[in-house]
Amino acid sequence: MENIEHKHVDVKGLKLHVAQIGSGPKVVVFLHGFPEIWYTWRHQMLAVANNGYRAIAFDFRGYGLSDQPAEPEKATFQDLIDDIIGVLDSLGIDKAFLVGKDFGAIPAYLVSAVQPERVSGVVTLGVPFILPGPSAIKNHLLPKGFYISRWQELGRAEADFGRFDVKTVIRNIYTLFSRSEVPIASDDQEIMDLFDPSVPLPPWFSEQDLSVYASLYEKSGFRYALQVPYRTLPVDIGITDPKATAPALLIMGEKDYVLNFPGMEDYIRSGEVKKFVPDLDIIFLKEGNHFVHEQNPEQVNELIIAFLDKHSV
Template sequence: MSGPTQRIIKANGINLNIAEQGEGPLVLLCHGFPESWYSWRHQLEAVAAAGYHAVAPDMRGYGKSDKPEAIDQYTIFHMIGDLVGALDAFAAKSAIIVGHDWGAGIAWHAARLRPDRFRAAAILSVPYRPRSEVRPTSVMPQTEEAQFYQLYFQQPGVAEAEFEADTRKTLAAMLFGGSGEGATAIRAMAAASGQTSRGVGMVSRKDGMLPKVPVPLPSWLSAADLDYYAAEFARSGFRGPLNYYRNIDRNWELMGAFEGVKVTVPTLFMAGDLDMVIAFPGAAEHLANMKQWVPQLREIKMLPGCGHWTQQERPAEVNAALVDFLRSLPG
């Protein structure tokens, strides 16, 4: 079987670059931050080989897809609209949606609000979270020395300047730091030095987010993989991807209209036990209570030793679970 091909489609008034492989029922794979369609490189082939049409877009603001300048063009409704537009571009009545990181949050709400178009969901890393009672940024942790990374991302231009100075260094640091190997190394260094961590996801106000020392490549990422990511972000920049975070409070406002609506489609959830998202305060409670909001949740599959980059760190396990889930679905 030949590898995936790429092309541009029209969706929701913008151009989306998609990578696709195979024929059959549509499976839409939505990536997170800071990634691209390429984060699904291992899944495209496996899903296609199982008899499906696997499609992984560069999400709005990423890669070769359009990158609207205005922050308010990156709300959850824009993202769901892009995916519905992608289904229309393929003349597909419905699809199974798969999402990781930001793509997970988008996939949760796409399946929740449009079960007629997204008939099942496989979600990686980010558990379903019901709407909070207060604006999300109002309860994010911060001290005089540090702030939660999503707060660091709020001011336009600040994180862009740090991340775009050397995209290869930036992507290497993020992909290693968020991985199972990175989490293990960081814990070991902290234990050896006697230092206490400033907290999960916290960023120094003085030094920024990226480490000042070189990091190794994790075992699951080749130099060529890193080169691909670095080149994509060197061309596209980080403004679009960071604009997702700048709509967190706006999304909270918009979602008030759908308070209490559950995710009613068949769902699979997978995450690594060393994923930083699973380490966030309250995550264990969200996992334990998820079936209350996702009544057709089939399974919660935890991957030992795996960090945040689920489908890249554990491709064989993710592919096997995903294909089993796809084949279990009616139709």
Template sequence: MPAYEFALQHPGRTCGVVCLGIPFNPAPISFDAIMPEGFYILRWREPGRAEADFGRFDVRRVVRTIYVLFAGAEIPIAKEGQEIMDLADLSTPLPEWFTEEDLDAYAKLYEKSGFGYPLKMPYRSMHKLPNRLDAKFQVPVFMVMGEKDYAFKFPGFETAMRGGVMDNFMPDLKITYIPEGSHFVQEQLPEQVNDLLLGFLRDHPSAA
């Protein structure tokens, strides 16, 4: 989202935009109207809600649960009486491409930084995004999207993506779908994603 906004505000300082998994959205989405109360974005945008939920566990357990949930093909939605961290436990295996060593490294980083900024951006800042209904990107845009990304379960998401909605704002747009890719496609299939990004840069030398 920051890359899209930067490209629109500073086209003269932008050679191209590459995005992994997050499409351009010209107007803030009202998730209250389309998703149940237990939807993770609705929960995490509420000040203190995620902090209390995460605070029940150590940092490693929180990071582990996030990777288990968000690497899946289903939208994380808590039922009444549940919090998001209750949707997976230690019996649920990590994604096969995410090792215990990866988890240790990530946990150490979050032990230093905490989760404050990841909650603020984007979950508690979405309502501040401006309307960009008249947006017109002046640079090439490349998007890589995993077809197993849970985002495809959002109401209207797949129709919009497959229907070419982004083309209305991006005259020079390319989207590549990776069949087995999850929401963490760049971590799951790094060599394939790197090859795609390098290919985009080769095809657009000014963006390199």
């Protein structure tokens, strides 16, 4: 970890925090989800760098050590597309592999759709191709205590999270979202109330890891994170008939709670997702949960590196 270099680059008037290791023309850009941050890719960055790739992970705007935009409530997924292209431009990179986890998968595919010449291939974990808009997530098919519905309510998550320190919020989310059940609160509960304090951290997530995450979210808070992805998921960003034509790999844990979203497993297993990502391979990991890249890093690293090697020119 001590060999990972850190810097800030300018993207549309914001300074974005970038971590990188390795060198050479073959570049892999890692895109985090929530409650993750650049550090979520620590295992993958070292692995791909040791296999001849330049590994880059950055904090999206509003996250971690990156700047906050002036008006987070006006943000959409277009901003994340701009972040990715802006980081590539700032670092003088013409083309890269994009590896996205959780909501980081969404802009990874969309960059491939709108600027295919910049993308060598796409790997996503935990989330398939999703186009932001009114039908992105079928909230109405789940109880009203569905965590996304709750976090989309202005002020509700702020009040829920605000009862605890940042480290406790990250601990609760990591522990809750490692399960295969979709987090749903009853009418007299908030999402943080679903956490059982007697449940330990997952064995693959150390107290030191938690401290790193907490220190970065103490810097940024959760204001932007609640807007992007959650409150902007239903917002159409004007991309019509998208096709992410680059070679792609989707890695899903069989025990990932996302598979229990209405229609999600069928969308993936039936191949319907290939309407949007035609050159897509799909791999299910039997014991994998939503954080499979941290839970089973060696297995995930092998899959990612095999994909990179196959599609590197």
